[in-house]
Amino acid sequence: LKIFSGGSNLNLAMEICKHIGIPLSAMKVSRFSNDNLFVQIKESVREDDVFVVQSLTTPVSDHLMELMLTLDALRSASAKRITAVIPYYSYARSDKKDAPRISIAARLVADLLKTAGADRVLTMDLHADAVHGFFSIPVDHLTAMPTICDYFAALLDLSKVVVVATDAGGAKRAGRFAQRLDTSLAIIDKRRISDSNVEQGLVVGNVKGLDAIIFDDEISTGGTLVSTVETLERAGAAKVYVGATHPVLCGRAVENLSQMFISEIVVTNTVHIPSKKRFSQLKTLSVA
Ligand code: R5P
DSSP, X not given: OEEEEOSSOHHHHHXXXXXXXXXXXXXXXXXXXXXXXXXXXXXXXXXXXXXEEOOOOSSHHHHHHHHHHHHHHHHHTTOXXXXXXXXXXXXXXXXXXXXXXXXXXXXXXXXXXXXXXXXXXXXXXXXXXXXXXXXXXXXXXXXXXXXHHHHHHHHSXXXXXXXXXXXXXXXXXXXXXXXXXXXXXXEEEEEEOSSSOEXXXXXXXXXXXXXXXXXXXXXXXXXXXXXXXXHHHHTTOSEEEEEEEEEXXXXXXXXXXXXXXXXXXXXXXXXXXXXXXXXXXXXXXXOO
């Protein structure tokens, strides 16, 4: 078994290697003067079971291309089986035709990964469960839910907790989280105005006087959270916590969230958080 890492999340790849007790295998990534990427596997992988860890984080196109070149190089080097480990599959958000003349990129990228050489994909908390079915190769779709649940179960008095879904689409996911913690569930009526702008109104369920845990798959611009926290404050929640698998934290997410009435934001290391994006309420759990 051999593990390689792309440039998006070297720390996670090294932690995985530490758990398994093997060194990270060597590869070289560089760029030609015309901007083309170049990937070279630096050791033999002939007949090996190979895993490549790469999250599709900013710059997504570069990280995707780096992953595809790595898969292709491994296949050319006669690896026996190649698994693309994609802890955060960003294109899962483009999963349906919700505007005219658009690409369903979640399916296109799934096809590209297979074409590049992936025999299997291992990923975590896809934005929509259905994206699993976009792949024509086997997919292990893992979840960080047990890791995040265990953390809150040790931190809070669960008899005073309500789990909150930020919108109807996330109700199933948050419902599973509430079921695991054995708490009640509230759902917020969210309308997305644009990529970074959301509007919320009604809270379905009781949050008054309770500690609310907002549970979502990812924090991207933070727009959803800002508006959810404001809605929960208005509805009388005692404290607000957040649990989310993928800390994408783009745009003004850090500036906005660090000033909100949030006791703790619990995320995982599927996405590497550079030190300049860390703030006091943010707690990272490992999914290695
Ligand atoms: C929405 O459908 C998702 O579950 C997340 O709530 C969303 O992706 C978060 O995006 P943002 O932080 O930009 O509002």
